[in-house]
Amino acid sequence: MPRLPRREGCARLRKAQGLSRPPRFPLGLDRLGGARAGAATSETLRPQRPVHQAAQDAEHRAAGRARPQGLGLDSAAVRARMVARLRADGLRCEPVLQALERVERHRFVDTALATQAYEDTSLPIGHGQTISKPSVVGRMLALLFEGAHARTHGDLGRALEIGTGCGYQAALLLLLARSVVSVERLKALHDKAREHLAAQRGADLRLVYGDGRLGHAPRAPFHSIVAAAGGQALPEAWLAQLAPGGRLVAPLHDAARGGQVLLVVDHRPEGLVRQWHDAVHFVPLKSGAQ
Ligand code: SAH
Numbered sequence: 001m002p003r004l005p006r007r008e009g010c011a012r013l014r015k016a017q018g019l020s021r022p023p024r025f026p027l028g029l030d031r032l033g034g035a036r037a038g039a040a041t042s043e044t045l046r047p048q049r050p051v052h053q054a055a056q057d058a059e060h061r062a063a064g065r066a067r068p069q070g071l072g073l074d075s076a077a078v079r080a081r082m083v084a085r086l087r088a089d090g091l092r093c094e095p096v097l098q099a100l101e102r103v104e105r106h107r108f109v110d111t112a113l114a115t116q117a118y119e120d121t122s123l124p125i126g127h128g129q130t131i132s133k134p135s136v137v138g139r140m141l142a143l144l145f146e147g148a149h150a151r152t153h154g155d156l157g158r159a160l161e162i163g164t165g166c167g168y169q170a171a172l173l174l175l176l177a178r179s180v181v182s183v184e185r186l187k188a189l190h191d192k193a194r195e196h197l198a199a200q201r202g203a204d205l206r207l208v209y210g211d212g213r214l215g216h217a218p219r220a221p222f223h224s225i226v227a228a229a230g231g232q233a234l235p236e237a238w239l240a241q242l243a244p245g246g247r248l249v250a251p252l253h254d255a256a257r258g259g260q261v262l263l264v265v266d267h268r269p270e271g272l273v274r275q276w277h278d279a280v281h282f283v284p285l286k287s288g289a290q
Helices: 007-016 054-066 074-090 094-102 111-114 134-145 148-153 168-176 187-196 236-240
Strands: 123-126 129-131 158-162 179-184 205-209 222-227 241-253 259-270 269-278
Touching: 007 205, 074 134, 094 134, 094 168, 111 123, 134 148, 134 168, 134 205, 134 222, 134 259, 134 269, 148 205, 148 222, 148 241, 158 168, 168 179, 168 187, 168 205, 168 222, 179 187, 187 205, 236 241, 241 269
Parallel strands: 158 179, 158 222, 179 205, 222 241
Antiparallel strands: 123 129, 241 259, 259 269
């Protein structure tokens, strides 16, 4: 099967942009601490102001580091170690690595699990669902960054996530995309994610409660589509809502391999082009909302 080079996407992206350093995030980064600060009042939050100035970026970084950490762990240092391990293991997409370093994963899981939040492991988030391990989240986001839109524009554009869960990946997407729609079929998790992401008040984030197999037509088309649950077949709506130049990354059951595999679909001028990648293990993509 054809495979994309694993480590070259972001390097190609930087080269295309004439950058010697990784591109900066398109969006503000200062809002990812303080999750659980209160309930969001609206599903659609205000557009987030792009941050392109190094000074602002550095200031946000400093703010993140200075924030009281609680839980008896210096989470910035622990996250930095997690990211160093991911880099050593071959994840080379700098924007994704930086996002993983910024988002406080321990705030998205139960307090009792917080000390495990920076291990490379999936964790239960309630209701029989799990938050994927950081290496898998990083791999999927890095694959999105190798799509044509991301290579040209330096960000994930309009992003759609299916399976909001606790909201962790949505928080990462907010740092990497211009706008994010995330759909969750379990009301309890949708509500939990809204709480976790309440601090993202300036972000162009829409959390939708519903069946993600339908995508989200009102905001389509999307430049980046990522699914956190795997089905037997790719929903037609996702393909229909993929913008030209866009890329979709989703786990899908592959009968030949007897398990789930990451599928990448590019919307190219010649049509939809599919590529199969790593074997993975995601929770099932289910129908309907409850
Ligand atoms: N990205 C999430 C991972 C959540 S696990 C995070 O960072 O926490 C996958 C999620 O997909 C579960 O919450 C599950 O309820 C949800 N899911 C499964 N089928 C779905 C569907 N058809 N539409 C929307 N969400 C779905």
